[in-house]
Amino acid sequence: MNAAGDDGEPLEHDIDALLDLPPGVRGSAIDRIALTHPIKANALRRWLRAIDASEGFLEHGETQPIPNRIGQRIGRWRVIERLGEGGFAEVFLVERDDRVYEQKGALKLLRPGQSVEDWQIAHERQLLARLDHPNIARLLDGGVTPEGRSFLVTEHVEGRSLSHWLGETRPSLQQRIGILIQVAEAIGAAHARLVVHGDLKPANLLIDSRNRVRLIDFGVSRLIGGVLQGQNDGRALTPAWAAPEQLAGAPPNPQSDLYALGLLLYLLLVGQLPLARRSDSLEELIEQVPRQPALRPSEDPDAGTNAAAARGDLDAITYRCLQPRPEGRYQDVRSLIVDLVAWQSHEPVSARPWTRGYLLSRFIARHPVATSLVTLLCIAVLLLAAENWRLRTASANDSALPPQVGPPPGLPVHDHPDVDETPD
Numbered sequence: 001m002n003a004a005g006d007d008g009e010p011l012e013h014d015i016d017a018l019l020d021l022p023p024g025v026r027g028s029a030i031d032r033i034a035l036t037h038p039i040k041a042n043a044l045r046r047w048l049r050a051i052d053a054s055e056g057f058l059e060h061g062e063t064q065p066i067p068n069r070i071g072q073r074i075g076r077w078r079v080i081e082r083l084g085e086g087g088f089a090e091v092f093l094v095e096r097d098d099r100v101y102e103q104k105g106a107l108k109l110l111r112p113g114q115s116v117e118d119w120q121i122a123h124e125r126q127l128l129a130r131l132d133h134p135n136i137a138r139l140l141d142g143g144v145t146p147e148g149r150s151f152l153v154t155e156h157v158e159g160r161s162l163s164h165w166l167g168e169t170r171p172s173l174q175q176r177i178g179i180l181i182q183v184a185e186a187i188g189a190a191h192a193r194l195v196v197h198g199d200l201k202p203a204n205l206l207i208d209s210r211n212r213v214r215l216i217d218f219g220v221s222r223l224i225g226g227v228l229q230g231q232n233d234g235r236a237l238t239p240a241w242a243a244p245e246q247l248a249g250a251p252p253n254p255q256s257d258l259y260a261l262g263l264l265l266y267l268l269l270v271g272q273l274p275l276a277r278r279s280d281s282l283e284e285l286i287e288q289v290p291r292q293p294a295l296r297p298s299e300d301p302d303a304g305t306n307a308a309a310a311r312g313d314l315d316a317i318t319y320r321c322l323q324p325r326p327e328g329r330y331q332d333v334r335s336l337i338v339d340l341v342a343w344q345s346h347e348p349v350s351a352r353p354w355t356r357g358y359l360l361s362r363f364i365a366r367h368p369v370a371t372s373l374v375t376l377l378c379i380a381v382l383l384l385a386a387e388n389w390r391l392r393t394a395s396a397n398d399s400a401l402p403p404q405v406g407p408p409p410g411l412p413v414h415d416h417p418d419v420d421e422t423p424d
Contacts, residue, residue, distance in 0.1 A: 014044060073097055074151060075143045077107055093156060105140045105153040106216075124218050125152040130193045135186035137206075137216045157214040162202035162264070166271070173309050174344065175211065176268040181340050182213040184261055188333035190215075191254050198252030200260035201241040202267070239285045240277050244324050247286045255326035258333060262321025269297040269310045269318070294322045313343045316351035 034041035069079045069092065077094035083106060084091050094107045108124075128139035141153040160168065162179070171179075183205060190197060197204075197218060204217045237246050243259035246252060267273060276292045279285055296315040298307045310318075317339050323329045330336045339349040346365035348354055 014040070074107060074109065074145055075141060075153075077105065077141070077153060079107070080104075094153065103140070104156045106137075106156045107151055107153045109145070109151040110149045122150045125150070127195050127218050128152065128154065130195060131190055131218075133186055133189040135182050135213050135215055136189065137214045154216065155214075157206040157208060157216070159206035159208040159214065162205040162207060162267075165207040166268070171211075173269075173306060177314075177340055177344060179207065179211065179213055180261070180265055180268060181337060183215065183264060184333050184337045184340065186213065186215040187257050187261065188337065191257070191333060196252045196254060197257055197260075198246075199238055199241070200257055200264065201238050202264075205264075239282045240273060240279075242285075243326075244290045244292075245326060247289055253326070254332065255329055258321055258329050258336065259326075261333070261336060262318055262329075265314070265318050265321065266295065266297050266300075269306050269314060270300045270303045272302060274300065290324065292324065294319045294324065294328075313339075313349050313352065317343065317349060320351040 030041050030044055033044065069090075070081065072079050074092075074094070076096055076098040078097035080093045080095055082090065083093050089108045089110050092107045092109070094105050096103045096105075122142075125139065125142040128136075129142075132138070137154040137157055139152065139154055142151065144150055159165075165171070165179075166176075183200075187197060187200065195218070197215070199217065200215075204215060206214045206216060208214070237252070239247065241260055241263055243252075243256035246256050250256075263273060263277070272278070274292070274295050276288050277285070279288070296310075296319050297303055298311040298315050300307075303310060317336070320339075321329055321336065330339075335350065339351055341347075342349045346362055348359060348362045352358060
């Protein structure tokens with residue numbers, strides 16, 4: 001687990017590391033942290049309580065004992081191992097057990113003792129059935145157990161969360177932007193099917209060994225403009241990753257997903273969220289975020305070596321995504337993708353004014369070799385012109401000299417002209 005700052009504030013990696021532990025040992029892990037970092041340990045406890053029911057694999061205090069389901073059959077699937085637990089559901093690694101073909105999946109099943117209804121899993125299953133995209137974990141199956149509890153099965157992704165991928169692989173800037181483009185493509189495909197994710201964050205992004213992204217967990221997603229019976233309010237979110245309007249209680253919408261994409265871009269460039277987003281208090285976030293202006297990553301003191309690369313186009317793209325008011329952001333996800341691809345190819349981006357100087361700089365960046373050759377040719381021409389001018393000036397000066405005084409050429413010159421050398 002990574003060290004926190006001097007004030008004991010937990011970093012994203014600290015929380016992810018806790019969430020990767022089995023629920024039964026997280027308490028003792030925090031107790032060990034408290035021996036040397038009590039403030040940090042208290043903040044971690046508050047984080048785990050503050051993050052809502054959609055947070056990946058959280059434990060909640062007052063629940064019934066979780067039965068051991070290893071080896072049990074659920075539908076056509078047999079449980080292999082327990083992957084974790086969410087705010088209202090358990091997640092298991094399963095394999096098909098119908099002898100049709102071999103396949104593994106991730107099965108989500110409502111936990112016993114929850115106050116929520118089965119409609120939440122059934123709702124997620126309905127939304128996933130609408131989506132078919134290479135960067136979205138595919139829905140494989142769904143149904144109801146003999147006890148009457150809904151479940152769904154998605155493809156099992158062998159990968160790491162975005163935060164772990166950043167910390168372990170130290171990717172280049174081009175790779176980071178490539179990852180964000182994949183995420184934006186997935187979100188854009190969901191929006192095209194009228195589905196809003198509503199809880200976009202590193203824990204819901206898995207990256208495999210080929211740097212391919214899978215977007216998971218549509219548990220708090222909803223249809224654009226749709227009203228679902230039993231749907232909870234706009235506070236079903238992860239506070240640090242929520243758009244200002246979500247923190248104010250509004251339901252998720254395409255513009256809130258765009259804001260979350262801006263936060264992901266900020267994280268990819270700086271390595272952590274903006275300072276105002278690093279609070280562990282939901283109340284503080286609700287109070288501070290609406291007053292927070294849009295941010296530029298290069299101005300963050302933690303940007304490090306990426307500050308220079310972010311300055312300019314990436315600053316402008318992030319700034320556009322993180323506008324506090326939805327109407328100030330990109331019109332849609334496709335517009336964001338166009339700008340990110342333009343940055344990759346050194347084309348002008350729509351987030352910046354297209355001045356002559358800016359367009360010229362983008363042209364030079366796209367054609368560095370040709371620009372260098374033309375520059376060298378221009379320098380050579382200027383040098384030749386200067387040399388020609390110098391020679392012409394020297395020739396003109398020579399022609400302007402006064403005529404020579406003395407005997408005509410060819411006559412002998414005497415050293416003593418006063419001596420009369422006429423012969424007698």
